[in-house]
Amino acid sequence: MSIYHFLKGLFTGYVVNFQKRLVAFNLTMNARKEIKQVFKNSDIPKLKPHEIKEAKAFFKSKGYKLNNTYWHRFYKYMNGEFHKDYIPLDIFRPLIEPKLNRKIYWPALLDKNLTSNLFKEFNQPKTVISNINGFYYSDDKIVSGAFAAEKCNQQKTAFIIKPTVESGRGRMVKKFTIDNGKTSIDNLKVIDLFKLYKKDFIIQKVVEQSTQLSALNPSTLNTLRVVSYLNKEGVVCILNTYMRIGKPGCDTDNVSIGGIACGVDEDGLLQKNGYTKKGQGNGKGILLKTPTGIVLEGYQIPNYSAVNEMVKEMHVLVPLFKIISWDIGIDINNTPILVEYNTFYQNVDLQMFNGPLLRDYTDEILALGLEA
């Protein structure tokens, strides 16, 4: 046996283990960096000593060490409520998410070119052109770039173009129209727009959204972020839902670019407070109305029960991920429409509008996070 293979046999276990720890450490540090940014130049009051004690005791009793209470402090500041079982991001991302969701299937199963096939019996935006690994597809057939561009030119509609992998926070998601062969994105020709995205992107028709949701902000597809959990009995439970409402003039509804997030209750009614970037609204970033003047509290999401049903049916198709954040729109017929789903690097800040993330499944999920 060569020296290399001998050493490899000796060290592979240690190296793989070390890599896992490094990844977990990196996720922890990134999460802390994010929260510390929030605290910078902010006057967020500290928790009371008994609250800190409660939070630490709670996690200790579940087998976790709570190194800090940043997230508890932040969420209490935003919504006025302290809950010991808020799940901090620096516990969720490095410890829980990897135990619930199988990383070898990520990002492959999230590829938007694939999800149209994976969830083919569900309502999804109509694909005009896909680019998969540099190959253009139209109606499931490989076509040339020129054909793909011409197909877009011929359609009198608004389009969305987006990368099919890792378009988190609306990165590179752009709405455009075509006039005389030129797109509304920097006046680029369609073929030049394709070159900007290089490969692995999708062009879809803009979804005509429900009138009730369009009223919240007409320029964006205002989506629901639904967090579901597939428990060990194979039952899908909806943990948490919130509504995202885009900023006027923007293409996407992401809060990071000025959108509003608002909790949704079990009956599909919006809660009182909408949350946006700091400095807006009441200074903390809390709004009671949308920029279009609609009062958030009690606003009904149309056909809300169908949203939950759809999520439950979809989740069983991808049991490789036990906790998923789904982005669901509602179309002009008030039918839920799948936009995308997220399995890694999910955000837990919805806790500031909806309370603790894991709810009735807190103990079960925290226990899973500790399994070997």
Next chain:
Amino acid sequence: MYHFFKMLLTKRILEGKQKLIQFNTKLNAKRKIKLIIASRNTPRLTQEEERLAHSFFKTRGYKLNNVHWHMHLKAVSGEFYANYIPEDIYRPLIDPKLNQMTHWPALIDKNLTYNLFSEFNQPKVIVHNINGFYYVNNEIVDEYNAIMACLKHKDSFIIKPTVESGKGKLVQKVTLNTKNKKEEQIRLQKLFVVYKKDFIVQEVVSQSETMKALNPSSLNTLRVASYLRQDGSVHILSTVSRIGNPNSSTDNYSLEGIICGIKENGDFKDVAYTKGKKIQASPSGISFSACSVPNYQSVKKVVKALHIKVPYFRIISWDIGIDIKDDPIFIEYNVYNQSLELHQITNGPMFGEFTDEILRIGKLSNTRQSD
């Protein structure tokens, strides 16, 4: 401080990791061939042959560090070609440029291929186990109901892991004793424990009479290598028939199965190979020169249609059976760690007319992988 060092070192660490993976792949391939050569006392090439092989790769921008693969392939097939592709060049340098690692092994998962290739003929599924969840008729059931679904099925079935069952690892044919249900229930329970999770239970394929005649105990499949070119056309590089050993339920060459090259028109080549020997007839006595793959043109058509569904991978090795109606039936596909050996022993240099094109792709930088 952590983020400062991270910014400084991340790129270097990732580059180092890629080089280590490449190095590891290369050494694994070298180890494999050294073991083969040592065990068979493989004769050396002539000086002229060595010179030709080195020169061929040098002119394409590659350094041929050894001629072990050329030696082995010549020793088995009796033929020398300068453009045999050594696996210690293919696996570390060419494979990663042609096949997207981010989509592997996810897209190879046999549970997923039922969805991915839903419109293609595939073995009928009795039970899926996906991440520990049992599925019968696309609905989640408990273990008891999964076992009952298997017991209801009176014939034998195949059980296999859905990821990495390469070389027939853990692929088992199970025949039930339907008279003693209670005992069989316990037996299945224990079997499921062995497989843990991520496995599939399928009906045994009733195979074509022609293929069955070669060896009745195994599903004798075709290993078809296809290449997706930049212009979107799919080409069949090589087809090899794999025939199982009598009493084996799988047809793997590594388990003393037989391989025989298939010509363009579907005829078997006159000579087949099994662990170090050339043979002219199957274990059941059928002469290969008299054999032909039934409905071979459909096999090629199906492979071309399958390949455009997964353009993430530009070189794929497909395992295709022929069922009782002589229709092609998709078994599985292979992307990473594909064996070039079967193809090159039986059919000569793997890439054929696309050799230069593919070798050129292997030299492209990671950011520019279009030819």
